Amino acid sequence: MKAKVIVSPKQNILDPQGVAVRDAIRHHGIEGVASVRVGKFIELELTGAVEEKALHEICRDLLSNPVIEDYHLVVE
Amino acid sequence: MKAAIIRFPGSNCDQDCHLALREMGVEVDYVWHKDTSVAGYDLIVLPGGFSYGDYLRCGAIARFSPIMQSVKAAAAAGTYVLGICNGFQILCEAGLLPGALIRNRSLHFICEHIRVRVENNATAWTHAATQGQILRIPIAHGEGSYTADAATLLELNQHRQILLRYSDERGEVTDAANPNGAAENIAGICNAAGNVFGLMPHPERACDPRLGSSDGRILFESILTKIGARKAA
Numbered sequence: 001m002k003a004k005v006i007v008s009p010k011q012n013i014l015d016p017q018g019v020a021v022r023d024a025i026r027h028h029g030i031e032g033v034a035s036v037r038v039g040k041f042i043e044l045e046l047t048g049a050v051e052e053k054a055l056h057e058i059c060r061d062l063l064s065n066p067v068i069e070d071y072h073l074v075v076e
Numbered sequence: 077m078k079a080a081i082i083r084f085p086g087s088n089c090d091q092d093c094h095l096a097l098r099e100m101g102v103e104v105d106y107v108w109h110k111d112t113s114v115a116g117y118d119l120i121v122l123p124g125g126f127s128y129g130d131y132l133r134c135g136a137i138a139r140f141s142p143i144m145q146s147v148k149a150a151a152a153a154g155t156y157v158l159g160i161c162n163g164f165q166i167l168c169e170a171g172l173l174p175g176a177l178i179r180n181r182s183l184h185f186i187c188e189h190i191r192v193r194v195e196n197n198a199t200a201w202t203h204a205a206t207q208g209q210i211l212r213i214p215i216a217h218g219e220g221s222y223t224a225d226a227a228t229l230l231e232l233n234q235h236r237q238i239l240l241r242y243s244d245e246r247g248e249v250t251d252a253a254n255p256n257g258a259a260e261n262i263a264g265i266c267n268a269a270g271n272v273f274g275l276m277p278h279p280e281r282a283c284d285p286r287l288g289s290s291d292g293r294i295l296f297e298s299i300l301t302k303i304g305a306r307k308a309a
Contacts, residue, residue: 009178013223014257016181062140065133065169067176068223 001046003055006072007064008039039069077102077305079119082147084109084138089124089160089280096280100296102305109141118303119156120147122163124216124278134177134219135165144170156200156299157272161217164264164274173267173274174232175224181257185218189288190255192263192277193243196236199266201273204297210247211291213277215255220276222258232265240264240275
């Protein structure tokens with residue numbers, strides 16, 4: 001089993017990386033990209049014994065910082 | 077009176093802090109992050125650097141170091157805790173200070189002398205300064221842009237927990253004087269109890285005129301006279 005976690009900056013947090021990437025896309029000559037947010041993708045290989053509650057705890061306390069980031073957890 | 081400097085893997089301002097405190101007459105010990113006790117210390121310093129290579133987020137992994145349980149307990153008991161640069165990031169990650177430090181708006185690592193204005197000199201950390209005094213201290217960080225939600229910023233202002241703001245040489249807090257995009261030009265804050273202080277500038281690198289500035293001594297003088305390690309000037 002795997003847990004896949006996407007961590008992204010909160011909407012109201014300035015993301016200068018995202019702005020730089022958006023500008024690079026424009027310089028590349030492609031129009032139509034209004035904004036970019038840069039986050040992280042983290043994959044956890046599970047032995048099957050980890051409760052979903054514990055996974056959320058890992059996401060909240062370590063993998064993301066709730067002050068500045070949101071996370072999305074998928075177990076598959 | 078003894079001070080502890082916590083060493084994490086990747087700390088690199090530990091010796092600067094040690095020298096600065098030692099030259100001011102303080103007995104200083106290094107405490108390894110795998111140790112479990114900071115009992116008996118009057119001042120705990122989390123120095124700058126790149127703890128755990130800044131993996132995941134700056135300070136995110138250091139927060140779970142064994143020593144941090146004891147640092148948290150000491151902070152709750154009123155012991156003075158100082159976090160400089162990466163130490164500030166660790167204090168925020170650990171929840172000992174509100175808010176977070178994010179990537180500089182320029183995306184550049186900035187290493188230069190800047191100016192900060194003392195916003196509240198009625199604290200243990202700043203009483204040797206005059207209200208509004210301008211200090212010239214270096215910064216060296218890539219992720220030093222302080223951010224917090226509106227409610228937290230309001231609370232910090234109301235409780236006068238913002239101790240330092242980036243300013244120009246005349247003491248004007250302007251956007252041009254904000255090196256990293258920090259909310260409200262915030263360079264350093266303390267907790268509500270006033271015993272935990274975090275700042276992005278490096279006062280330990282500004283303790284000798286030969287280094288271009290000795291303004292950092294004012295902050296160390298403040299806390300050291302507070303805890304009785306030095307006599308008031």
